[in-house]
Amino acid sequence: MLLQIHEPGETPLPHEEEVAVGIDLGTTNSLVAISREEKPQIIGDILPSVVTINGKEIHSIKRRMNNPVEKVEGQTPVEISAEILKILRLQAEDALGKEVKKAVITVPAYFDDTQRSATKDAARLAGLEVLRLINEPTAAALAYGLDKSVEGIYAIYDLGGGTFDISILRMKKGVFQVLATGGDTHLGGDDFDAEIAKITGCNVLEARKKKENAELDFDDAIMPLVQKTIEICKAALSDAELSANDIKGVVMVGGSTRVPLVQKLVEGFFGTKPLTDINPDEVVALGAAIQAEALTHGSNNLLLDVIPLSLGLETMHDIVEKVIYRNTPIPCSYEQEFTTYENDQTGMIIHVVQGEREMVADCRSLAKFELTGIPPMPAGVARIKITFNVDADGLLTVSAREEKTGIEQKIEVKPSYGLQPEQVEKMIRDSMENARTDMEARLLQESKTEAERLLNSLKLYLERYNLTSAEHESIISIVKDLERELQGSDRAKIDDLREELNHKTETLAQKIMDGEIKKVLEGKKVDEI
C-alpha cells in the first residue's frame, strides 16, 4: 500500500466537504451546475427567476440590483435574489445528496461595485459562501474554450434577458485573459419585448411569445436596440486596441442571441459567422461550475479579468480624478496623493465614485468618508495618500493615510446609491458624447481651483510678511479682479489674472525666501509652494 505524504497543513480536505457549484443568476432564468474533472453539467432544470410575494409574481429582479435598498413588495432586491439562490441551492442539494455551501456566482461583466456587492450579499442570505464572483462572458469563454479546445482572440457577445456584455478575450495555453469589456446593464430581451408590445399593442408576455414563435417581422422595432449593442462592441474593440478582423470568432451567449437580427448584425460587424455551437442558455453556468471546481481542487487554467468601469475620487469643484481606469486587470492596487486646499484644514472628505465622466454628478457615488485629525498646516503641505484595492471579485476597498503623521482611515466601500438606475447604464456612452463639454468644464474648474489655491496661500503670506504699500496695493487690486472673475466662467481671463498675480508675487516669494523657510522655497513662485 502506498502512503500519500503531504506537507503539514497542506493536507487536502476530505472530498465530502468539497462540493462547490456554479450558479448563473440570470434576469429571466437561473441555473446551477457542477463540474468534476472539468466536465461540467447542469443540475436539474432551468429555474425561471421569478419570486411570488403576496400573490404577486416578481420578474427580472436582477435589473434592480443597482438600487439594492429600494423595496419591491416590501422586500429588497437582495432578499428577493436570495430567494432564487436558495431554491438553486436546495435543487443542487437534492440532486447531489449532500449539503452545498460554496458557490461561484456569475454577474454581468458590466456590473458596477454596488451591483456586485448586492449579489454577494444575496448569496450570503441564501446560505452560500461566494468563492468568487466571475463575469458571465468570462465564464462562457472558459466553458467554450475548454470544450472546443480553441486558442486565440475571441469575442463573447452575451445578450440575456436584461443585460448585455461584450468581452474581448485572449485564450492562450490555459490562460483566459480579458482584454476589454463593455456593456449595458439595462439592455436585453426584456427591452425587445417592450418594443414589440408597443408596436403590436399587446402585453409584454404576449409579445415575448410572438417573438419566440417568430410570428411577425419585428426587426424594425428592435433595430435601434441591436444597433446599440454593436456600438458597444465597437468601443470595446477600440479599448482593446484591436479591429474586427483581429477577432478569430464570436461566441454567442444568452437566450436573446437566438434572435435572427442579432446574429445578422453581429456577423455584419465582425465579418465572421457567429459561433452558435453551444447552448447559449447553459454555457455561463457550466463555466461557473468549472471555476468552482478549480477554486476548490486546483486547476491548470487561469482567469485574468478586468474592472469594467473606472474608479475615481472627487476633487475640488466636483471634478473626478480617476485612480483606476476601466479594463485594468484585477486584483489591482493604486495609490494617489492629494493635498489640503485651505490653510489649517484638519479634515478631508473622501468621495469615491465609479464611471467614465469628468464630473462627480455624472458618475455613481460609491462611498463618502472623512479623514480627520490632519494637523494644521498651510494649504498644500499635507500629503494624503489614498489607496484603492480591487480584489479578484472586482470589489473595492479604499484607505486614506496622511503621510506626515501616519493618520489612517480605512473603509470597505459600501454603496451609497447616489445615482438613479437609468444614469448608471448610460455612463460610458455619455462620456463619449459629452467628452468635449466635460473637458471644458473640467479645465474651467481646474483654473478656478488653481486661482483659489493661489489666493489662499497669498492671504496667509500677506499677513505674515510686510510689503511696501505700493506693492501691496497692486497685488490687492489684482486679487479683487481675480475674485470677481471667479464668479464667472471666462477661463482665459482667470488664467491671465492668475499669471499676472503670480508675477507680482515674485517679490513676495523673495521676502519669504529670506525668512524662516528659506531652504524649502528657493527659486519658487508663490503658487509652487
Next chain:
Amino acid sequence: MQDYFKIFGLKRQFDINPEKLDDAYFELQRQFHPDVFKNSKQNEAEAMQKSALYNLAYKTLQNPQKRAEYMIGDEKLEASPELLMEMMELRESGNVDDVKKEIAKLYKQFAKTEDKETFVRIKYLSRFIEESKN
C-alpha cells in the same frame, strides 16, 4: 520598489518583445493570482499584493506611452516654447494620420535615445490623437 522590467526578466530598454512580456506575466500570475491560493493555507493577502503589482507592471510595460513614461521616471516634464510652437503647428494642420506617423517616428527615436524631450513630443501628440477621437 521593484523594477518593472526586472519583474518580467526583460532588459531595461524601450523595445521589448511583447510575447516574452506576456509569457512572463502569465507565468507569474499562475504562481500568485488569488485564485491559486483559494484552497491553500498560504498567505492569500500577500499573494494578492504580488498579483496586483504584476498587473500594474504588466499594464505599464504593455502600453508604449506608459512604458516610455515609466522609463523617464518622476522627473518634471517641461516643454520649451520652440517645441510647443512646433507641436501646435502640427496639431493645427489637423491631419490625424500625419500626427500618427510622426508619433511612430518619435517612438523609433525614443527607443534609441530614451530622452525626455522626445517623450514630451510623444505625449503632446498622443493627447491630440486622444482628443480627436471625441
